[in-house]
Amino acid sequence: MSRPLGVILAGGQATRMGGGDKGLLPLGDGTILSHVIDRLAPQVAGLALNANGDPARFDACNLPVLPDSIADFPGPLAGVLAGLDWAAVQGAGTIVTVAADTPFFPRDLVARLLEVAQDMTHPLVLAATPRPDNERTRSLSRSGLIRHPTFGLWPVALRDDLRAALNDGLRKVVLWTEKHDGREALFDDPGDPFFNVNTPEDLQQARAMRKDSA
Template sequence: MADALPTAVILAGGLARRMGGGDKPLRAVAGRPLLARVIERLQPQCRALALNANGDPARFAPFGLPVIADSVQGFPGPLAGVLAALDWAAAQQSDATCVLTAPGDCPFLPHDLVARLNEARLAEAAEIAVAASGGHLHPVIALWPVALRDALRTALFEDDIRKVERFTARYPRAVVEWPVTPFDPFFNANTPEDVAEAERIAAGDQ
């Protein structure tokens, strides 16, 4: 049985090349950092919240979250963040069974994200539950069993698997679709143009 309120880890380890570098989650939308908006969406849905990021953790100090770094060197992608999340949850909570991951640049995550992923995972007897919208899968917005952490470690260190979908394809997976009206709840700000669009959405999402 999965936790009613799992641990959640926000993935902020990307290089933000399309944003000109730096930390995307610290970019402001309507006067507030993207990360603050992600935290606001996730906190009521989880029992503990942490941030996966590399480099100096002090830059995230104002948010008051534990910052966990990748254990795999060289920015190998989001699966390294997922592994760090699973390891952190296992170390912090002996009874943790699932971890939610979500990127730090998705400011409009749905309020029923955990509930629907958890429900689908149990109903379909799946290992992993993944969010989707508009016919597109969002593989890093997912509910993961802590029990998969050793298998994920092997996939990263021995099998050289880097793509999230290549790893999740090994396991039964539930896909949960959300509507994209009035806006896609999984909209992410990858470019300056996306930030401008996020400002427009935020203005109507009060």
């Protein structure tokens, strides 16, 4: 399987941070988004950013900016579709998506997703982590893992099916991946490899984590 293209999903509305772009918040010597780019770029054949609104605010990233093609902020699947449409123009067969507010995801994310997808006709794999003993609120997969729907490997071949599902009102990622027999790649790394910044308190924690890893 050839190297996928990468798409950073930044199309959310960041309501718990008072709006704006979480990815542009300062972190260490850059921004959250710059750390995401630094982690993903070496793992993929090319990179784009899914975001809505004025693309000029991301000029410093020097990446193609892909807006949702489905109106009214329908969620991460719209960003996945935008990425798949872009990848189709590039002649690519797959994309890997990551979230713009998650600066510490694994540096071997793509390799581990591809490993799980080796024998799949349509490579469709979500990242997943074990459920902590005290975690009782998140929905679990059939295997008892917590899925991370913004971190996945997606096949360009299913983009028209995804478009039809979104136009029919589908919004939940896992309903679509389960329909197509999607798999899960287990990431049982120490700590939370998919820690994301949703609140001001999360941002302070991310800054502390960044200092500890520097």
